[in-house]
Amino acid sequence: MTVMEQRGAYRPTPPPAWQPRTDPAPLLPDALPHRVLGTEAAAQVDPDLLRRLYAQLVRGRRYNTQATALTKQGRLAVYPSSTGQEACEVAAALVLEERDWLFPSYRDTLAAVARGLDPVQALTLLRGDWHTGYDPREHRVAPLCTPLATQLPHAVGLAHAARLKGDDVVALAMIGDGGTSEGDFHEALNFAAVWQAPVVFLVQNNGFAISVPLAKQTAAPSLAHKAVGYGMPGRLVDGNDAAAVHEVLGEAIAHARAGGGPTLVEAVTYRMEAHTNADDDKRYRDDADVEAWRAHDPIALLERELTGRGLIDEAGMAAAREDAEAMAADLRERMNQDPVLDPMDLFAHVYARPTTQLLEQEAMLRAELDAETRGHDDPEGATR
Amino acid sequence: MTVMEQRGAYRPTPPPAWQPRTDPAPLLPDALPHRVLGTEAAAQVDPDLLRRLYAQLVRGRRYNTQATALTKQGRLAVYPSSTGQEACEVAAALVLEERDWLFPSYRDTLAAVARGLDPVQALTLLRGDWHTGYDPREHRVAPLCTPLATQLPHAVGLAHAARLKGDDVVALAMIGDGGTSEGDFHEALNFAAVWQAPVVFLVQNNGFAISVPLAKQTAAPSLAHKAVGYGMPGRLVDGNDAAAVHEVLGEAIAHARAGGGPTLVEAVTYRMEAHTNADDDKRYRDDADVEAWRAHDPIALLERELTGRGLIDEAGMAAAREDAEAMAADLRERMNQDPVLDPMDLFAHVYARPTTQLLEQEAMLRAELDAETRGHDDPEGATR
Amino acid sequence: MTTVAVKPATMAQAFGRALRDAMAEDPTVHVMGEDVGALGGVFRVTDGLVKEFGEDRVTDTPLAEAGILGTAVGMAMYGLRPVVEMQFDAFAYPAFEQLISHVARWRNRTRGAMPLPITVRVPYGGGIGGVEHHSDSSEAYYIATPGLHVVTPATVADAYGLLRAAIASDDPVVVLEPKRLYWSKDAWNPDEPQAVEPIGRAVVRRRGRSATLITYGPSVPVCLEAAEAARAEGWDLEVVDLRSLVPFDDETVSASVRRTGRAVVVHESGSFGGPGGEIAARVTERCFHHLEAPVLRVAGFDIPYPPPMLERHHLPGVDRILDAVARLQWEARS
């Protein structure tokens, strides 16, 4: 029996015998975002995990501020910050096994970095250098995806292929609240559910799609409710509670790994910075809204838990900050070096073997560059 | 206050205050397909409506068999029959007010005809004549739509425009079970819910998308459950029970008309014929499955109700059959005439005013046709 | 007519003014898209419109391009004139089925009964240092789709005139807005009565006798610069700004090439299968015996749009244009 054949075939039968295929109740997501920090459940969480999450959160925040600073210095073309969303980014990275795959959007360089990617490589695209600065297979991180929601079917296909091959691999795909409106979101979730692919969809509901607030994006009770229509479980989690996100994602991944199929997770969080450095969020939201969220900062939440329960001391927190500073200093230094790009690389990877048409264009560019070099050698500019 | 501004603006607030926007329970669709015929509820239905539905069902069945016969005679290029689905087609047409709009798919010519369209006009596309044989505004029937699910956003946009204008108009959009997998389905339902557009989506779940059974199309408890993810009510109805379909659609339309927004209705039915005359359904389903559905024939169901309760007599039924025969005879006769198409019409409606490029192409075709005519006048064929 | 002092305006402002004036004149004109409301669009073209006309007419839609264009179809069916903004060139692709299978064909399908007066605004092209998917030149897709008009301005005045004409048109019009000219300025007075350009007329931006540069949109200023530089080499180049790709102004283009006997087509879009092939072919069909050399093309390479750090090597620049002019077989001139 093949994987596709395993599933109980559903055939429509005449109405008298017609029954819903499963009780819808278990598909209904949590009524309120699941929380762990500050609740009794926190005591059940491995303190080591909490400390690891904390260190990564501190590092992640520093990464965000450093990257934003680099845009001001013209060292990054653009940066969509995940400040305020670090709990989601970090938990997504830490919850995966080595063999699993991460499918980040443009906002999720931090998740890639927390998974082990060199920050400079993760920022290659946003620096204005080549589109993907890393071999996706090395850390099993798909290319940062810019066209909204299009990475979701990729994650489904990869997870499905792994399952067909008998590999114990789960894919985690990240997307924003706005992206859930795209057709590709729908198609991906449906394929995943029909194929029972081992994939988890993490929606970071940060309240906005650039300037468009969630109320103009959906009329659903929550984005997690979208799971119902695909016949998959939906979960709602406090996206600033790193322990809760880790737990909910962990359960979804375990479920997928065990052959239970996909889960949709909505993490409620907030984008503390503008959409990117090029955005002007004063145009569409009040400072007061942003301020209200500061009280619910993901680092502060976790820090309160750790200190309150004596799981970390001042030295431990200082160590986290130092590690973050070291990362930032290294990042700053390396980003301040101008990358050297070879213009001839324009033609290097369009096809396995360039077409004759491309070879002609390549020759033209080479001649131009040679002429330029000659022009430089020849300051009188006798040749153009 | 404008229509768009009326709705309570939803702003994400920090998690402690976070609440689902509505109780999800009312969004959950019926547990079993709603039925009227053969239940006590049938007694509440206006007998006149039942008789009108019956007459149209009989006529509709005859229309289907006639159209299929016309494919055999080469008078129709192709016909996707709605045999077995007449209750949905007819109820959809009869439930609408004159001012409302119908958005049919390729399978829904019967709904268009039941709404008042001349059957020959409704079949223009399928005959191989021009794409839309009628002025959509005359009966407020959009062009038959072939690319799956793409008619849904059209219906949403039209309903939204009518509402903005203050017109009391509802749009009813028809789609198949397979079509619900397309991205346009998702985007349309989401726009409709966010805009609270007065539109009703009728999914005829006839068990198959060509050869693909529902189990390979979705893992959802029912297609009606998809409503939950958009924050709109979903309804499940026995698609072979004309009174039930009429009732459920009627309620949804009234809800939309009253400003309550869109509804998703899933009608469970069955496609008794092959996908089209060109299809071979022996390849993917058993005769026994088809036979099982004959016991649940929409005409038989309604006839049983009407005769059982003495609402129709043999003469009444004969009258319905005669009317249907007259329609079929007229259709046959008119479809047996070859339509006369002017080749120059190829250029007539590409733009309001043809481009110079099109004028050149038009002149070329005219010259060719003139030469052909001369060739015919000149049987020696001295000119090519 | 007296010369009045005018303040310079940007092309983005001219587009915005065109939207404003069209909305003020015609209550059926609606603007819709992602972030067109409070934000004023990522290029600020729709800045201020929602304040003036309200959310019913200037609508931040859900984030779904097929849905945006698809609902615009329905709105147009009901008598509105939707102006749809696609945020960037590459983000119009999800709407292609609606565009090709419906928007472009609706009038024809309904035998003229139901035109769709939809304007689709697409910021296009590179040169702005944008990351992947933010710099595509996608005009080849639009011009190969019968039923669409496709225009692209190169001046501030044309931005106004062509967008007004597009909105006024009873046919769907794709307005390709050259991103890197959004902030270009011209002496243009928005408070003067403005010309609405008829769609389909090219214009000679610079007269010349040696050869014709045929171009449009973002490449027009580059060609004008090249023409200036060419004087040093002894070439007097004519520059034709097409303004409209569909319909195509064969008359103006052919007349120019017949005069000069040589031509180069210049655009950012990739060469293979791009508009340049069409233009070169139809110029050659019409002017064959006037041509001293084959019509050449200077275009983007046939590669996915490169990253910001390399885009200058990809984009047709002055030098590449002059190199092409140099290859126009001047030795053949008798």
Place this chain on the structure above:
Amino acid sequence: MTTVAVKPATMAQAFGRALRDAMAEDPTVHVMGEDVGALGGVFRVTDGLVKEFGEDRVTDTPLAEAGILGTAVGMAMYGLRPVVEMQFDAFAYPAFEQLISHVARWRNRTRGAMPLPITVRVPYGGGIGGVEHHSDSSEAYYIATPGLHVVTPATVADAYGLLRAAIASDDPVVVLEPKRLYWSKDAWNPDEPQAVEPIGRAVVRRRGRSATLITYGPSVPVCLEAAEAARAEGWDLEVVDLRSLVPFDDETVSASVRRTGRAVVVHESGSFGGPGGEIAARVTERCFHHLEAPVLRVAGFDIPYPPPMLERHHLPGVDRILDAVARLQWEARS
């Protein structure tokens, strides 16, 4: 080599056989799409495959083209070689964003680290009496998208050879399958060892000295018929079957035109912005001084595809080709 008697096979069978052989040889080849399983596809190309290889490798997907191609991307990332069927030309449009923004760019984006060996099969073109949306010639969109290979066979043997080559290619290949040739037959023995055509080579289907007809796919048989008919008029026409639009075989095409001095490009696709412009332009660039007349084009009109009852007026037929040949300025022959 001895001549063996072979039974005629249809092009649809040859495509099917190519799929079967590829799947048998390489367990990473997967077939997916709408109705490709039990039904064998609406054209029966995949007939029997699910029986032989099971549902894991021959998969009836949910009805969503972007989803089909998008999941194929993920499968290819994991090392599979998906062969995707789009049911009809116009129904590939919903997948264009995935195709243009991802499939075509993945290798480039990942600097060669991650090729996507995806084959996209698209039945295309008219002449089958299909209603709206079932007869589009959409090749202009594909050839304008760098990163894709685009092939289209005109013979039963090439159907096999090109599809095998596409599946074997480490780059994404769009295989345009000429619908109206699906049932065309050739003497072709599927049980003989078959040639896998290298992608990118055109072939001269008929030698001639007067002029070259440059064509592909469904128009190849029409051109061969026209060439036969032309003999009566005293023209000896050469017919070049391109087979591959991308890469383009400039060498074979230019050599032919240099020999004959005249050329007509023939295709069903609309003329404006269609492949013919590209082909005419590049032939002219390369053969200008050998040309006695401009390269002409015989193509579909620039209109939405017409209804079955009128399609014969739209499609390039023998007469229209001969009319074009007659316009190749024979009087100019010195």
